[in-house]
Amino acid sequence: MLRTETYTMNFGPQHPATHGVFQVVLTLDGEKIVKAEPVCGYLHRGIEKLAESRTYQQVIPYTDRMDYLASMLQNWGYVMAVEKLMGLEVPERAEYLRVISGELSRLASHVLATGVYALDVGGFTGFLLCFRERERMMDLLEELTGSRMTFSYARFGGVADDAPEGWLEKLDKLMDDMPGYIDEYDGLITGNEIFQARTKQVGGLSPETAIDYSLSGPVLRGSGINYDLRKAKPYSIYDRFDFEVPVGKNGDCFDRYFCRVREMRQSVRIIKQAIEQIKEIDGPIKGKVPKALKPPKGDAYAEIESSKGILGFYVVSDGTNKPHRVHVRRPSFINLGYLDEMSRGWLIADLVAILGSIDIVLGEVDC
Amino acid sequence: MEKKISEIISELKEKFPQIKTSEETISVSTEDLLGLMQELKNSFGFNYLTNLTAADYPADAKGKGDGNEDEDDGEMEIVYNLTSVYEKLYLTVKARVSRKNPEIPSVFPVWGGANWQEREVYDLFGIVFTDHPNLKRILLTDNFEGYPLRKDYQWVGGRK
């Protein structure tokens, strides 16, 4: 019998497949993973500490920098927590604009996740194909907010600005084209024999474990748990739209990936309905909010369904114009917590597939 | 839904007479914490630890007057946001530890999701979660000095 030894390998922080500066210290037996210890914090900027010395309004741009792929949703989560703290009312038209921009941001994030996943598994064309549509979404978001990634669109009690002339029509056109594009992804990526061989039955996650480890978003739903805050606890105006929550069956990488693809179709449905309904609504896009914002003493926790999972903001006010404490429940961070157990016994190539299927953004993991 | 939460809270009040309750929030002492959490998970179906965080309330800048002013150094509050995924119920549990000796039992045996969240709180606040399997710094480097999210942390640089 040959004597074999395990060895450690640094997977990152400079590695093409870690989606940013992230390190996994692998203990390997040949190519098989014995232990995978995630090491994060390379991108930690201390946003929670920074927020404590900024006024409430000044914190909004910081939230952009967390999940920079769906920053619209991050803005939304933060302003929702402060609105809950102050008991602010949001005008109807502003809610619609938030839903439309938020879903568009979710769509952009999911499109990128789909493309990047194709790249992780080795198909380069899927990656660039997804950028084609993302470009159109980015153009639309830029027209709405003036920025391509760091939107800072949400304001306390409303949004920054109304949609420009003809914007909703352009968005409607994109939403008409979108199902065709998603069919293309299904043809090139989802339906591919090799892709399925690489992702099905890999990195399985039982529903009990997914709940126990506080996993959320497509990772949780891929394991068959129907838990989407938009349906479970309809915030904003999500109770007015007709949409479904896609869930997976086996909880493997493929299910997590495919949940995302099907969620894109639902986002398109929501945006289509919102565009129909917003035409009827004319009104202010910003509620009555005092210039110097001083929420009453107390704390509030608000959560929304971000593209990566449950995004929660815990804000404590001490009655001054600066928050006493801001904590962000980052879905990427908590979803990553189960990576070690999930990847044990799989090969290095599977680690990449598993990591990609969790869909992390390091800006959010490290905060 | 609202009714059900209040029912749960009153039931809990019977079992744990020391806890303080309000609408959707329970304040609990560190001794009762683990027992309460077990009870919440096993009997009431709160199977999902959504969020675990902490906030620092030094003596001179108390966030909330809790009537507990005899500690001169102030306290830190640990906040647990619990969810029952199947029943769609939401509950907040709060526990306070003194700043001098911040120690609280880990809820990792109840919810695996506490693993990284407790490590994060330990990293940034220095609250020790006893019986945590792997209590190490997670975001900052291992040789970092101090706990930056404490209010008395001396912050070098940046905007004042």
Add this chain to the structure above:
Amino acid sequence: MLENLFTNIAGLLRNLLDSAGVPPLWNDVTLLVVKLVAILVFILINALWLVLMERKVAGYMQARIGPNRVGPWGLLQTTCDIGKLISKEIPIPKSADKILFLLAPALVFVPPLMIFAAIPFGKDMVALDLNIGLFYVFALASLTTIIFWMGGWGSNNKYSLLGSMRVVAQMVSYELPMILSVLGVIMLVGSMNLTEIIAAQQNMWFIVTQPIAFLIFFIAAVAECNRTPFDLVEGESEIINGPYTEYGGMGFAMFFLAEYASIMIISAMATTIFLGGWLAPFGLTFIPSWLWFFLKMYVLIFVVMWFRWTFPRIRVDQLMGFGWKILVPLSLANVFVTGIGMYIYRAIGW
């Protein structure tokens, strides 16, 4: 006239040397050297052009344009890239085995060059007409393994080591179905001489009589030159760049170009063995034979690129399973069926 362009040049050169009074032995040697140098230049220029072709093909498949800034249609792009890479330093890691590390990229072009010497590009256009041509070609093709292994081992990097382990495993397990698939053709022809194999396809290409063999050969060949979906050796999202992780500058460029040289080889071999080599189909002989050869070769090269820009990457254990559990038994069955077919064929007495 075009048909015999290259043979005429060779003849001219021979006559020139003859009339200059060079003894016949030296005459032969000079001619062989000229031929080999011509092949070397051809491989290098072709590899350059293939890099551009790949980038263009990728561009059009991915709804973009590809390189179009340097020269007309970006024709000079790779030339400039190589110019840049030559001028760069070759960083050698401190803990690397310097000799192996530097030797590997220097040697990587030797096997392709030697293989091409035996491939008939056109009618009477073969530098070395060996009677064991096929054997020679396969023997040299597997030599590349050692060079990759040298590079990966010499780098003293775990990623490189993993990559070169994969090279060895992959090449060993795909060599087998590749050779077994060609066995059917050898049985039909009764010779391993490449010229004779082409001549045997005068009436019918072997892709028609041996379709399974062609498929197995092509799949195994794609795996042999480490191309998607079998590009685990590089697997940039897993092991960064495999054996070439530590290489920079021209060291990297040599490996990079060698990949295209090996694509050319497998396409040229598939053309020779299964697609009738330089034989013109449908009696279209007004197009010169060597042009036919290149046409067929480039179609196959395009198919290989098409694979790369369509498929994701297969996993290591799946690759091995596919090779040993599917390709090897299938190619053995092919040999078996070919044997029976030949026996029946003879028994009927056609």
